[in-house]
Amino acid sequence: MVIGQQTAGERRALRAALAGLTLLALLGAVGRFSRRPGGLLVLRDWLDRPLLLFTAALPLLLVVLYCVTWRAWIRVVLGIGVLLTAAGTVPLWVFLDAPQVTGTEGAPERPDRRIVRQEEPGMLSAAQRIYVDQGTGLTTRRWQIAYADFAYGDLVDAAWDGPDRVRLTSGGRTTVIGLAADGRPSGSLTLG
Numbered sequence: 531m532v533i534g535q536q537t538a539g540e541r542r543a544l545r546a547a548l549a550g551l552t553l554l555a556l557l558g559a560v561g562r563f564s565r566r567p568g569g570l571l572v573l574r575d576w577l578d579r580p581l582l583l584f585t586a587a588l589p590l591l592l593v594v595l596y597c598v599t600w601r602a603w604i605r606v607v608l609g610i611g612v613l614l615t616a617a618g619t620v621p622l623w624v625f626l627d628a629p630q631v632t633g634t635e636g637a638p639e640r641p642d643r644r645i646v647r648q649e650e651p652g653m654l655s656a657a658q659r660i661y662v663d664q665g666t667g668l669t670t671r672r673w674q675i676a677y678a679d680f681a682y683g684d685l686v687d688a689a690w691d692g693p694d695r696v697r698l699t700s701g702g703r704t705t706v707i708g709l710a711a712d713g714r715p716s717g718s719l720t721l722g
Contacts, residue, residue: 540597547593558583571670581622588616640693642666660688664713675707678721
């Protein structure tokens with residue numbers, strides 16, 4: 531079927547589905563961009579969800595494929611394929627769930643600054659990340675200061691060593707990381 535041979539309803543559905551796919555792609559790009567060090571936390575938490583955006587795009591993709599395909603058997607095969615793909619994402623939702631915050635600690639004399647500890651589940655190995663959040667509300671920015679793969683064996687303990695310094699301890703080693711006025715760390719610790 532040529533696109534010009536569609537009914538008016540199919541053309542409207544095709545345009546709406548393509549607009550929805552474009553919007554999901556833009557939202558994913560904004561979320562991924564916000565994942566950079568110092569990115570806005572609210573955009574990172576809400577939009578950096580590739581699995582969620584992919585799952586939301588599947589029905590829109592089915593509409594697009596349905597509108598550009600004219601044979602009934604092709605539509606049925608495509609519909610079954612999209613449904614199986616959507617069902618296949620369910621185990622990924624279970625194993626690749628969002629990171630769990632395991633603790634937060636406010637900075638002394640700085641109510642706008644806190645240490646955030648997260649554990650990320652994984653199918654093969656889990657990881658621990660430690661961040662410094664700077665700001666309040668919608669303007670909160672996040673910087674990673676430590677990463678530890680659980681396969682490495684050591685966990686990282688983080689504590690404030692003053693309002694502008696974080697002390698990281700792992701396996702008997704201690705590292706002190708200074709923070710700039712905007713919360714940007716002077717370095718980071720990576721294990722594993």
